[in-house]
Amino acid sequence: MNPRAVERGPADPTAGATHTDTGAGRGAGPGAGGRLAQVDALRGFALLGILVVNIGYMASTYHGSGLEDPGFASPLDGAVRWFVTVFFEAKFFLLFSFLFGYSFTLQLDSAERSGARFAPRFLRRLAGLFVLGALHAVLLFPGDILTTYAVLGLILLAARRLRPCTAVRTAVVLFAVTAAWYVLLAVGVHLAGGAGVDPGAAAEAERAADALRGGAGSVIGEHLRQLPDVVFLLAFFQAPAAFAAFLLGLAAGRARALGDLARHRTTLVRLQWAGFTVGLLGGVVYAHASLVRPGGAYQILALGVDVVTAPLLAAAYAATVLRITQGRFGGRTVAVLGPVGSVTLTGYLTQSLVCALLFTGYGAGLVGRVSPPAVLAIALTLFAAQIVVSRWWLRSRRYGPAEWLLRAWTTLTRPPLRRAEGTAAAVPAVPAAPAAPER
Numbered sequence: 001m002n003p004r005a006v007e008r009g010p011a012d013p014t015a016g017a018t019h020t021d022t023g024a025g026r027g028a029g030p031g032a033g034g035r036l037a038q039v040d041a042l043r044g045f046a047l048l049g050i051l052v053v054n055i056g057y058m059a060s061t062y063h064g065s066g067l068e069d070p071g072f073a074s075p076l077d078g079a080v081r082w083f084v085t086v087f088f089e090a091k092f093f094l095l096f097s098f099l100f101g102y103s104f105t106l107q108l109d110s111a112e113r114s115g116a117r118f119a120p121r122f123l124r125r126l127a128g129l130f131v132l133g134a135l136h137a138v139l140l141f142p143g144d145i146l147t148t149y150a151v152l153g154l155i156l157l158a159a160r161r162l163r164p165c166t167a168v169r170t171a172v173v174l175f176a177v178t179a180a181w182y183v184l185l186a187v188g189v190h191l192a193g194g195a196g197v198d199p200g201a202a203a204e205a206e207r208a209a210d211a212l213r214g215g216a217g218s219v220i221g222e223h224l225r226q227l228p229d230v231v232f233l234l235a236f237f238q239a240p241a242a243f244a245a246f247l248l249g250l251a252a253g254r255a256r257a258l259g260d261l262a263r264h265r266t267t268l269v270r271l272q273w274a275g276f277t278v279g280l281l282g283g284v285v286y287a288h289a290s291l292v293r294p295g296g297a298y299q300i301l302a303l304g305v306d307v308v309t310a311p312l313l314a315a316a317y318a319a320t321v322l323r324i325t326q327g328r329f330g331g332r333t334v335a336v337l338g339p340v341g342s343v344t345l346t347g348y349l350t351q352s353l354v355c356a357l358l359f360t361g362y363g364a365g366l367v368g369r370v371s372p373p374a375v376l377a378i379a380l381t382l383f384a385a386q387i388v389v390s391r392w393w394l395r396s397r398r399y400g401p402a403e404w405l406l407r408a409w410t411t412l413t414r415p416p417l418r419r420a421e422g423t424a425a426a427v428p429a430v431p432a433a434p435a436a437p438e439r
Helices: 037-059 075-087 092-114 118-139 146-158 164-191 201-212 216-254 261-291 297-325 330-341 344-359 372-394 401-411
Strands: none
Touching: 037 075, 037 092, 037 297, 037 330, 037 344, 037 372, 075 261, 075 372, 092 118, 092 146, 092 216, 092 297, 118 146, 118 216, 118 344, 118 401, 146 216, 164 216, 164 297, 201 216, 216 297, 261 297, 297 330, 330 344, 330 372, 344 372, 344 401
């Protein structure tokens, strides 16, 4: 499995982007104590990216093996693989990790204002995330990252007093050290004569597909068999980058960067330029190595390139969505992406459940039998359905089902799920667009 490809999980799914963390409504701008609508929209966009990547791993056991699925080798199949690898893989878990760090600062501020003890509640939140993540990994999708977030959250809690500039510097060092590790590993593989794709990869992919098409016991058994490799990849490859993104989110939250976007317009434009040039070029290198020259020193070197360029492309995506929310189409964007973005934990788990029903023996058992274009179409259809259902659900309820469950455990209370009569959620508001046109 490509150690940086699987996107896996949501940002801190239990905390809304609020200034009070009440979770009881949307809309107001910064300082008003309501949800930051633009952050919900950004979460919704990130959830789409997570789905587009993860569904590829659930639909084909060849995905990430370095081999092309022999059943789907048409030019259109190849074009979809390139599209997903360049624009989606290894980008969206960084975006969600950034949002985890950002939400963490909002929870800290909320606890300070209310006089509540933050650490015990946050530790219960992390414990809840870990349990949900473990169940998710065993039952639905081994490529879970909620457990990793729970463990990294302990380090973030210890680092919560870092100054923004120190957090940014530490994040940069983590990205640089991780990239350097890949470079050294690539040199070692090259000097050893190269590695190449495992000769038994095809047989292993077919064996895994047969297991996943079996009954519930066979599916769970295959997930358990994959878990040691997934844990290794998460711990030594994705976790450093994810924590670096945590720290960038921590710094941005301290600066209230997403609550006053007008003040940071120049920064957003610069992120777009850097991401859609250097970041996109890195994505092309990463895709070429993964799809054309997998398994050797070149692919490992490309992973190192991706470590330093994927954050730029992820930042460009974020900057683009945030600028759209402030422009002419901001209201529509927030209305579409905001509701699904405010229930990301429920959305993430639902995606895995639906995909498990489609591709494993829990349901249709279609693993290895659906072409990449059809898989992408399924992802887009599923996300469109989530947009509709999330909007309907939140009209009369405060939280998604999974968010409510985790909040109840975190607070050791039974929070009200339904909204009081006459307090149905409105479409999140966004700050008024500037009088001058966007450039």
